[in-house]
Every structure is written in structure tokens, then in C-alpha cells.
Amino acid sequence: MKSLLIFALAGFTIFATAQTTREKIGLGAGGFVAPAAPIYATATENLYRKIGEQVYRADQWPVISGVIQYKTDDGALILYPDPNQVSGIWKASMALKNFTGDGVKGVKVLTRAMRMGTYNWGNEPLELWDCGTNPAPGEIYQIQAEEDKIKKQIQQEKAAREAMKAREIADKKEATAARALKSNQDAAAKGDIFGQLRMGERYRDGDGVEKDLSKARDYLQKAADAGSPTAKDELSKLPSTP
Numbered sequence: 001m002k003s004l005l006i007f008a009l010a011g012f013t014i015f016a017t018a019q020t021t022r023e024k025i026g027l028g029a030g031g032f033v034a035p036a037a038p039i040y041a042t043a044t045e046n047l048y049r050k051i052g053e054q055v056y057r058a059d060q061w062p063v064i065s066g067v068i069q070y071k072t073d074d075g076a077l078i079l080y081p082d083p084n085q086v087s088g089i090w091k092a093s094m095a096l097k098n099f100t101g102d103g104v105k106g107v108k109v110l111t112r113a114m115r116m117g118t119y120n121w122g123n124e125p126l127e128l129w130d131c132g133t134n135p136a137p138g139e140i141y142q143i144q145a146e147e148d149k150i151k152k153q154i155q156q157e158k159a160a161r162e163a164m165k166a167r168e169i170a171d172k173k174e175a176t177a178a179r180a181l182k183s184n185q186d187a188a189a190k191g192d193i194f195g196q197l198r199m200g201e202r203y204r205d206g207d208g209v210e211k212d213l214s215k216a217r218d219y220l221q222k223a224a225d226a227g228s229p230t231a232k233d234e235l236s237k238l239p240s241t242p
Helices: 043-047 137-189 193-205 213-225 229-237
Strands: 002-009 012-019 048-051 054-057 063-071 077-080 094-097 108-112 114-121 124-130
Touching: 048 137, 054 137, 063 094, 094 114, 137 193, 193 213, 193 229, 213 229
Parallel strands: 094 124
Antiparallel strands: 002 012, 012 108, 048 054, 063 077, 063 108, 077 094, 114 124
């Protein structure tokens, strides 16, 4: 009879089944019994795993699954495909190292691991996956510091890009505004009614030029004299000169 143990730790989920009566697995005189072991003790150990001399974030690894068929002398588990996912001839599909759950034959494994090349099981090369080991606290602090440094760099780069983009938009607005002012000035100088009206409004509001009601009145008067009803209306709204 099998009982299902579900472990969900900080983004790293592992499912394993344990048998109440331990099945012997392996070859030779009697084989051996895989010991029961907790999968991970803490969320930190779960999140960071060490392979060789390198510490990784395990939540970035792919999820693999299979059914345990054999445990080798060097501790690797030989996994067969998950019967719920595949059908047909059962053939060893991969080798898994450093799995800390029960290494019992027939147990279903669903875990995160990193692909590390191939594993020669007799004459059969299998995919080799590694769950990694628990790094020392100092190694975890080091990789966390590196991750924080990278996050800060990304934030700084993002802020710099946004500031540059804002500056580009402002420059475009300034260039557009400068072209519009020059166009109004040239049109007013040629006696264009709209140009005179706009320059009157600009001097009245300080739009692109220094505010000057006297110049505003002059331009609006010229436009009104040329027949602009808008200029005449705006002229009437200007405060009278003392």
C-alpha cells in the first residue's frame, strides 16, 4: 500500500511516493534498501542547489519525471518513463543523481534537475540529470549578493533607459515647438492673418516667447484689421493699458 507525500517548497515542487514495506532494489546478493529521507529541510535549501563548485537557483531548472527502477553503486537512480505520461515498451530513460527522497523501486519521481550530459549504464547511455546538493550558508549568501547586484544593475539600466527616452521625447517636443514658433513668426512677418493671430496669442500667454501684452496687442490688432474675427474677440479681452 502506498501513501502519497507532497512537498511544496518555495517554487520547487517535488512529489514522491513511499512504500510502507521497503522493496529491495539493485543487483547482487540481496540488493539493498533505500533509506527514507526528507526531501528538503528548508525553503532556502530548496531554492539554491549546488552542482560541483557552482551554486544555482533550482527554481529555474526544468521539471523531470519518471519511475525508479534501480539505484546504482554511485547513488544514481535509473528512471523509467512515468506510466501516466507514456505508453509502450518500458525502457530506462534517464539517470538522476542527488535525489533526496526515497530511492525505492516503483516510486514515482517528479523533481527539478539540471541536465549534466550522459550516464553510461552498462552499454546504454542515458540522459544524466542532477538535483544538486545543499550549499553552505556562506555560498548561499554569496549568490544572493550576486543576484541582488544584478537586480540593482537591471534597475539602474532600466532607469537610465527611461530617462534617456524621456529626454528624447522632450527634445522632440522642443524641436517641434521651435519649428512651430519659427513658422508663426515667418507667417506673421509676411502679413499672414493666422500667423499674426498666433503670435498675438503667444505673446499674450508667454507660449514659446516671453510674455508681452504690448506685442500681443500689436499682433492681434494687425490680424483684426486684416479681417480676423477671432483676433478681434481676443483683442477685446486684453486688459486695457493704463
